Amino acid sequence: MLPCNARTQIASQGRRTLLCGRATLPVQGRGVNSEVMTETLTGLDAVDGRRPPQQLFRDLRTSAGGLGARDAARRLAVYGPNELSRKHARTWPGELLAQFTQPLAVLLMLAAVLAWLGGTPELALAVVAVILLNAAFAFVQERQAERAVEALAAYLPSGARALRDGRIADIPARDLVPGDVIEIAEGDRICADGRLIEGTVSVDLSALNGESVPAGRTADARFAPGPLLEAPELVFSGTVCVAGQGRAVVTHTGMHSEIGRIAALSQRGKTEPSPLERQVRRATWIIAIAAVAAGAAFLPIGVVAGLGWAAAISFSIGLIVANVPEGLLPTITLALAAGVRELARRGAVVKRLSAVETLGSTTVICTDKTGTLTENRMRVARIWLPGSEVGPDDPRARDLASAAARCTTANDTGDPTELALLRLAADLGIPVNTVERDEARTALHAFDARLKRMSTVDPDGVHTKGAVESVLPLCTGVRASDGLIVPVTPEVRADVASAVDRYANAGLRVLAVAARQLDPAPPDRAAAERDLHLLGLVAMVDPPRAGVAGAVSAAHRAGIRIHVITGDYGPTAAEIARQVGIGGEGRRIVTGEQLDHMSEAELDALLAEPDEVIFARSSPEGKLQICEALRAGGQIVAMTGDGVNDAPALRHADIGVAMGRSGTDVAREAATMVLTDDNFATIVRAVDAGRRVFDNVRKFVLYIFAHAVPEVVPFLVFALSGGAVPLPLTVLQILAIDLGTETLPALALGRERAEPGLMDRPPRSPRQGVIDKRLLLRAWGLLGVVSAVLVMAGYFWTLWRAGWHPDAGVSDHVYRLATTMTFAGIVACQIGTAFAARTDRAALRSIGLLSNRLLLAGIAFELAFAAALIYVPPLQEIFGTAALGPAHLAFLLPFPVLVWGADELYRWRRRKADGTRS
Numbered sequence: 001m002l003p004c005n006a007r008t009q010i011a012s013q014g015r016r017t018l019l020c021g022r023a024t025l026p027v028q029g030r031g032v033n034s035e036v037m038t039e040t041l042t043g044l045d046a047v048d049g050r051r052p053p054q055q056l057f058r059d060l061r062t063s064a065g066g067l068g069a070r071d072a073a074r075r076l077a078v079y080g081p082n083e084l085s086r087k088h089a090r091t092w093p094g095e096l097l098a099q100f101t102q103p104l105a106v107l108l109m110l111a112a113v114l115a116w117l118g119g120t121p122e123l124a125l126a127v128v129a130v131i132l133l134n135a136a137f138a139f140v141q142e143r144q145a146e147r148a149v150e151a152l153a154a155y156l157p158s159g160a161r162a163l164r165d166g167r168i169a170d171i172p173a174r175d176l177v178p179g180d181v182i183e184i185a186e187g188d189r190i191c192a193d194g195r196l197i198e199g200t201v202s203v204d205l206s207a208l209n210g211e212s213v214p215a216g217r218t219a220d221a222r223f224a225p226g227p228l229l230e231a232p233e234l235v236f237s238g239t240v241c242v243a244g245q246g247r248a249v250v251t252h253t254g255m256h257s258e259i260g261r262i263a264a265l266s267q268r269g270k271t272e273p274s275p276l277e278r279q280v281r282r283a284t285w286i287i288a289i290a291a292v293a294a295g296a297a298f299l300p301i302g303v304v305a306g307l308g309w310a311a312a313i314s315f316s317i318g319l320i321v322a323n324v325p326e327g328l329l330p331t332i333t334l335a336l337a338a339g340v341r342e343l344a345r346r347g348a349v350v351k352r353l354s355a356v357e358t359l360g361s362t363t364v365i366c367t368d369k370t371g372t373l374t375e376n377r378m379r380v381a382r383i384w385l386p387g388s389e390v391g392p393d394d395p396r397a398r399d400l401a402s403a404a405a406r407c408t409t410a411n412d413t414g415d416p417t418e419l420a421l422l423r424l425a426a427d428l429g430i431p432v433n434t435v436e437r438d439e440a441r442t443a444l445h446a447f448d449a450r451l452k453r454m455s456t457v458d459p460d461g462v463h464t465k466g467a468v469e470s471v472l473p474l475c476t477g478v479r480a481s482d483g484l485i486v487p488v489t490p491e492v493r494a495d496v497a498s499a500v501d502r503y504a505n506a507g508l509r510v511l512a513v514a515a516r517q518l519d520p521a522p523p524d525r526a527a528a529e530r531d532l533h534l535l536g537l538v539a540m541v542d543p544p545r546a547g548v549a550g551a552v553s554a555a556h557r558a559g560i561r562i563h564v565i566t567g568d569y570g571p572t573a574a575e576i577a578r579q580v581g582i583g584g585e586g587r588r589i590v591t592g593e594q595l596d597h598m599s600e601a602e603l604d605a606l607l608a609e610p611d612e613v614i615f616a617r618s619s620p621e622g623k624l625q626i627c628e629a630l631r632a633g634g635q636i637v638a639m640t641g642d643g644v645n646d647a648p649a650l651r652h653a654d655i656g657v658a659m660g661r662s663g664t665d666v667a668r669e670a671a672t673m674v675l676t677d678d679n680f681a682t683i684v685r686a687v688d689a690g691r692r693v694f695d696n697v698r699k700f701v702l703y704i705f706a707h708a709v710p711e712v713v714p715f716l717v718f719a720l721s722g723g724a725v726p727l728p729l730t731v732l733q734i735l736a737i738d739l740g741t742e743t744l745p746a747l748a749l750g751r752e753r754a755e756p757g758l759m760d761r762p763p764r765s766p767r768q769g770v771i772d773k774r775l776l777l778r779a780w781g782l783l784g785v786v787s788a789v790l791v792m793a794g795y796f797w798t799l800w801r802a803g804w805h806p807d808a809g810v811s812d813h814v815y816r817l818a819t820t821m822t823f824a825g826i827v828a829c830q831i832g833t834a835f836a837a838r839t840d841r842a843a844l845r846s847i848g849l850l851s852n853r854l855l856l857a858g859i860a861f862e863l864a865f866a867a868a869l870i871y872v873p874p875l876q877e878i879f880g881t882a883a884l885g886p887a888h889l890a891f892l893l894p895f896p897v898l899v900w901g902a903d904e905l906y907r908w909r910r911r912k913a914d915g916t917r918s
């Protein structure tokens with residue numbers, strides 16, 4: 001119960017409810033008799049979940065059959081949705097304020113103070129404007145990135161199975177109300193507090209008490225005094241069912257639940273910075289330090305060259321402010337968030353921003369078969385009875401189908417294997433009524449992925465179905481064609497084995513069905529699954545999904561290896577693998593048993609080979625073992641999984657991939673990425689998106705870095721000439737470029753489409769940083785140098801035309817004109833750089849000159865901004881510019897083409913060296 005001092009407000013469908021201790025008082029009673037409701041709710045809220053079921057039903061005004069839909073809707077209106085109210089750790093003023101305490105912002109503030117003290121208040125104001133703009137920009141970007149991640153919750157609504165109007169219905173977890181009866185099965189996240197009324201389950205309570213050992217809970221437990229969380233008959237919201245199944249009546253929802261009380265879920269964990277962010281942060285610091293060092297070095301040099309202290313101080317501050325890449329980090333976060341959003345639209349929900357870049361460097365995908373490579377829509381294609389394959393008309397086929405259909409737990413929905421068996425029975429004219437099936441059943445030994453079989457104890461005996469090698473050893477007899485039971489001889493085994501191989505080689509999934517008449521039924525599994533009689537085999541088709549073969553070949557072209565890890569039989573998996581193109585000729589199959597007997601070194605050696613392997617009859621431990629071996633070998637592993645037992649492997653992989661449709665809640669929790677369409681092709685698409693995001697981050701880093709050289713060279717020329725050449729660029733002009741004209745084109749580069757050949761290259765090495773030597777060489781050594789040469793040519797040409805001579809000095813107008821040429825020259829060169837940066841190696845032609853509309857808009861903005869600075873008189877005053885004439889503009893015109901052309905040549909040479917054409 002909520003403590004009385006914990007006043008909590010929950011918003012619910014436009015009405016607010018004030019909760020205080022045991023009383024819940026509706027504030028607005030639209031359409032509800034508030035007096036009656038208040039009385040009712042007081043009763044419900046005081047419910048003690050530890051009372052015996054019958055009393056609890058009375059207290060909650062419900063029954064074992066659950067609630068009616070209308071009653072549930074009424075309760076929902078009063079109680080509010082079954083959600084935890086979200087408490088943001090930081091509100092927006094706090095987040096905005098935090099932008100000003102970032103170390104780089106503090107550095108800039110220091111620069112502003114220095115500029116003020118140095119006697120240049122206009123520079124101080126400009127720096128303050130930079131700080132404000134940057135903080136606002138970073139704040140908006142971070143909020144957007146956060147929202148992108150939060151919005152993902154909408155893609156993954158959690159659901160519950162509740163009895164409504166007497167039928168099991170899948171409903172959103174937020175619609176659960178006290179009094180509902182819910183079904184709980186292995187792998188489910190329990191979404192409300194309740195009392196078990198049927199069955200036994202094992203629950204992981206770690207979200208509530210930090211205890212990692214699962215606790216047993218059973219409907220039959222008697223009341224025992226003690227802490228609520230240890231009550232053996234209660235289950236709690238936020239915990240996970242790791243084994244068993246049962247039904248529970250919901251006693252508390254939303255903020256009334258134990259987890260709501262502790263409010264554990266509303267405290268969001270601190271998000272770890274991604275490796276990319278860490279790298280960029282480090283690079284930012286290195287550049288900031290270099291900028292400060294360059295600024296400090298300029299001070300004495302500038303004074304010696306004859307600038308005077310005030311001008312030298314202001315120029316060094318300008319150098320620092322311009323070169324500290326304070327906007328880089330939020331821009332990268334935004335690029336990652338845009339990647340996450342795009343992936344969600346394409347069917348892959350990524351839970352961490354950093355996963356986007358990890359995806360891009362994936363080298364191995366370990367995939368399961370059923371449902372990921374295949375459609376998971378099974379249909380029985382063949383029936384085999386001891387001796388021969390038979391058609392559906394054979395009366396003994398009906399016995400087999402009936403036994404198999406009785407040995408199921410699926411209803412209208414459920415395991416596709418079981419649905420296929422229920423359909424077979426219906427097609428043969430012996431449909432199974434699932435309600436009667438469940439009522440008549442005296443024991444259920446659920447499907448166990450390790451044993452690979454399940455059994456039911458029904459009034460007429462035991463029915464077992466499962467993998468042939470799991471069921472056959474339990475059989476002492478075989479039902480022969482005349483209906484008599486004959487012993488299992490070596491001939492019979494050979495017969496079965498050859499049938500299994502025949503079906504498996506055709507890609508069919510084979511299940512053995514066995515039975516035993518028995519009265520009374522033994523309660524334990526070992527006793528029930530003994531002395532069985534093999535009835536026959538069913539073989540099912542589950543065709544490969546459309547698009548998987550294409551995705552496999554795309555992954556291969558991208559240098560990614562694919563291993564199949566499946567619970568199914570080796571030859572079946574190998575045939576499906578062949579159909580989709582995984583593995584070469586003579587596919588290597590390693591069974592779970594073989595894997596168990598392999599030493600670590602043997603497994604490492606196997607996985608180091610270039611072959612793709614089919615791991616068949618694998619266990620969850622095997623999956624983890626394979627994952628560890630691959631990672632130890634330096635691979636970046638994406639691993640799929642759907643069961644409870646897959647969680648460790650999913651957590652351990654670089655990218656754990658869970659199935660959104662067929663997977664369990666546990667697997668979804670453990671995974672980094674959830675596929676909303678369960679499709680293998682989506683994993684490959686996600687890798688593609690990851691590579692693209694990483695590439696785009698490099699593109700705008702290249703663009704932003706390239707301007708450093710044409711900005712620093714003018715200062716070097718001035719310093720090295722001992723002041724004979726007037727300083728070619730003013731401090732406010734530098735700021736206007738770095739913080740004005742460049743911003744939008746840089747952002748637009750972050751949205752560039754994938755360049756051709758992106759998925760034709762091998763995966764990036766995880767050790768390759770986003771800012772590497774090649775990028776720096778291209779930015780500074782090529783684009784920067786070409787730009788600097790052109791820019792200085794423009795500057796000297798302007799001076800020369802006006803008759804300048806080192807000894808003669810220049811008039812103010814000529815100096816303004818010349819520095820304006822430097823400014824405009826850098827802008828023109830950066831336009832060329834922007835086009836060059838659009839591809840890393842491909843020719844610009846291959847992606848289309850005009851294909852990035854955002855960039856075109858950004859360049860239009862850049863030109864308008866520069867034109868305003870050059871031609872609008874008040875701005876001319878501030879920025880020390882003068883209007884350029886047609887001759888000047890004609891001189892500048894080829895600059896973008898020359899810069900871009902030089903880079904085009906560089907990329908052409910690189911492609912030639914690598915032997916690629918695009």
Ligand SMILES: Nc1ncnc2c1ncn2[C@@H]1O[C@H](COP(=O)(O)OP(=O)(O)OP(=O)(O)O)[C@@H](O)[C@H]1O
Nearest residue numbers: 368369370417452453454465466467566567568569
């Ligand atoms: N509902 C079931 N009842 C009895 N046996 C089953 C059932 N489902 C699967 N099996 C048997 O257990 C084996 C392993 O099944 P499991 O579900 O672990 O893997 P899978 O779905 O075939 O493969 P993947 O791991 O690729 O999804 C199957 O090959 C089949 O023989």
